[in-house]
Amino acid sequence: MRTGLFANAAFAVILASLVAAPVGALAGQPIVRAPAGAVQGVKQDGLEIFRGIPYAAxxxxxxxxxxxxxxxAWPGVRDATAFGPACFQPPPRPGSIYADPLEAMSEDCLSLNIWTPAKARKAPVLVWIHGGSLISGASSEPMYDGVAVARRSGVVVVSINYRLGVLGYLAHPELSAETADRVSGNYGLLDQIAALKWVRGNIAAFGGDPGNVTVAGESAGAxxxxxxxxxxxxxxxxxxxxxQSAYMISSPTLRETRFGHVAAETAGVAVAAKLGANDLTALRxxxxxxxxSAALMAGFQTFATVDGKVLPRQLVETFDRGEQAKVPILAGFNSGEIRSLRILAPSPPADATTYEAEIRKRYGxxxxxxxKxxxxxxxxxxxxxxxxxxxxxxxAERLVAKQTAVGAPGYFYYFDxxxxxxxxxxLHGFHASEIPYVFGTADKTPPAWPxxxxxPAEAGLSTAMIDYWTAFARSSAPKAVGQPDWKPYGEGRAYMAFTDAPRPGEHLRPGMYELNETVVCRRRAQGDVPWNWNVGVVSPPLPAPVSQCR
Structure with missing residues (x-):
């Protein structure tokens, strides 16, 4: 009896000491004490992984x-072993190859995840921004798992959530009136900026170099x-x-109707009215x-807003003026982008005669x-x-050309x-099909993904792409051992094609860039039509040539 009492008392002392210990001490898992606070992650395959770290309130x-x-601030050591919830978004379209079930959604979703080599010191940092038309997606999607990239390359991988849809991009006069700059919208973009500021202030504690950060994304992430x-x-x-697969579309302006877009504040007022919200208090x-979901059904279109502050100008104008960040860029697109996005393609005309007549009527x-x-x-x-x-x-070609023009190297690719x-x-070369090769996550694609x-051939292509991408993140030059040299675009409009293997080439699709550059230039001069999806047999008639874009 006495022995039993002694054993129970001793056990109680031990238990109390364990409960009082930091959460990581019990499991022997990694703890990082960053300026933002202490976090405990998990060890896996020579990496330390931290998930669901809040970067904003x-x-x-x-x-x-x-x-x-x-x-x-949080007290003690924060558990960072599980992903944070995704930002609110509508349910995915049934049968979509991109649909990947999300475990949880919340407005409390501004978190990031870190994969870092266990002994990393001043390692390059790759910050990934997920796609999804600015209305869906999450950093927790298995295809964005950073294990293979971090383990092979020694790069620190970070993925982030950001506000989506109406919660991320609503502009409204009452919202603008709340701010010193008198602007609104762009909250999802401001989230991304906040995440990058968090990385700058904290990533050194995780072995990353805050002075060597590459921001990367696909589709809406790009x-x-x-x-x-x-x-x-x-x-x-x-x-x-x-x-990866970026699209330099026109965007609404905060208070002006331009390029076929209703002013962003006007659109915000209209969607609020459709939702039965008479003021900001009701919306909140x-x-x-x-x-x-209701805002999407009411016709809210998710765009960033040209507000003169966060986004001073249309993207095309910013890059034309050389006012963009003058950083090296790696950019490209896929051969079959529209094969999985057929909503972006017009219905084909019945015959060649009709097709050619429509093109001549519209393109003059x-x-x-x-x-041709x-x-x-x-x-x-x-x-x-x-x-x-x-x-x-x-x-993609515009990005590498404009960066080359301001003295920053551009590397152009074509995933075929x-x-x-x-x-x-x-679905040959379909939209986003390069992602599992870039991340080494062929076994983690969504359920309906081909x-x-x-x-060995598929694994070899993935290895080559990981090596090119991470070498670029490390030193601004994509190189892969045993693979062809990837020349910068400025050398003969060079590009790298990824077919069965990496294959270098020059001057991809002659005439393509020039044609579209001229079309967009004329649309800009006209000023009342977007250049987003007005293509081919659904294109409004092009305006007459103007001096700066014949």
């Missing part, structure tokens, strides 16, 4: 539709990269940029989940240039290629890879 209640504020390059508020927060009182003096690139001999293919080039191909399941689905075979 929860934007809830009166914090909804405000610039991100500093995250509150659009975000361009916005960051254009925003004065992001200047100096990154030293390199990677833009709405349930976030309901609001997110540029019709022959258009028909997108001929009537294969109309179904032409109606896929034209929007691909006008959105993604033109943007297929594999049996993708080919069977008619399954990538586990073969």
């Amino acid at each position: 929860p934007p809830v209640g009166q914090g909804r539709w405000k610039p991100p504020a500093a995250a509150p 659009l975000s990269v361009m916005y960051l390059m254009a925003s004065p508020q992001a200047r100096g927060l990154f030293q390199k940029a990677i833009a 009182a709405m349930d976030a989940k309901t609001l997110t 003096d540029l019709a022959e240039d258009y028909l 690139l997108y001929p009537s001999t294969d109309i179904p293919e032409s109606v896929l290629l034209a929007p691909r080039d006008s959105l993604y191909g033109w943007t 890879h297929g594999y049996p399941a993708a080919e069977a689905a008619g 399954k990538i075979p586990e073969t």
Whole structure:
């Protein structure tokens, strides 16, 4: 009996000491004491992984539709072993190859994740911004797992969440009146800037170099990269940029109707009225989940806003004026972008005669240039290629050309890879299909994604792309051992094609960039039509040539 009492007392003392110990001490897992606070992660494959770290305060209640504020301090050691919730977004379209179930959503979603080699010191940092049209997606998606990249390259990988849809990009006069600058909207972009500031202030504690940060993203993530390059508020927060399938679209202006876009504040008032919210108080009182889906159904279109502060100008104008961040860039697009985004392609005309007549009516003096690139001999293919080039191909080449012009190296790529399941689905080189190769996550794609075979050839292509991408993050020059040299775009309009293997080339699709550059230039001069998806047989008639863009 006495022995039992002694044993119980001793156990109680031991238990008390364990409970009082930092959370990481019990499990032997890594603890990092960063300026923002102490966090405990997990060890895996020679890496230390930290998930769900808040980089800003929860934007809830009166914090909804405000610039991100500093995250509150937390006591002791914070558990950073699980991803934070995704930002609110509508349910995915049934059957979409991109749909990947999310475990949780919340307005308290401004968190980031870090994969770092266990002994990293001043390692390059790659900050990933997820895609999803600025209305969906999350840093927790398995395809963005940073294990393979960090383990192979020694690069510190960071992925971030940011506010989406109406919660991330609503502009409204009452919101503008709350700020000293009298602007609103762009909250998701401001979140990204806040995350980069967090990285600058804290990543050294995780073995990263705050002076060697590459910001990277795909689709809307790449659009975000361009916005960051254009925003004065992001200047100096990154030293390199990677833009995969970016699209340099026109954006609404805060208080003017321009380029076919209603003023952003006007659009905000209109969507609030449709939602039955007469003022900002009513909007802030709405349930976030309901609001997110209802705003989309009410026609809210998610764009960043040209407000003169966060985004001073249209992206095309910023890059034309050389006012963007003058950082090295790696940018490219995929051969089959529109094969999985057929909503962006017009219905093909019934025959070649109708097709050619429509193109001549709409493109005028540029019709022959258009028909040379997108001929009537294969109309179904032409109606896929034209929007691909006008959105993604033109943007990628424009980025590397404009960076080259300001003295920063640009590296251009073309992803033209297929594999049996993708080919069977008619999805050769489809939108986002390069991502699992860049991350080494072929086994972590969404449920309906065409399954990538586990073969040495597929693994070899992924290894090469990881090596090119991370070498660029390390030293501004994409190099891969045993692979061809990747020349900068400025040397003969060079590019790297990724087919069955990396294959260098020069002057991809002659005439494509020039045609689309001229079309966009004329649209800009006209001033009342967006250049986002007005392509081919649905294009409004082009205005007459003007002196600066014949």
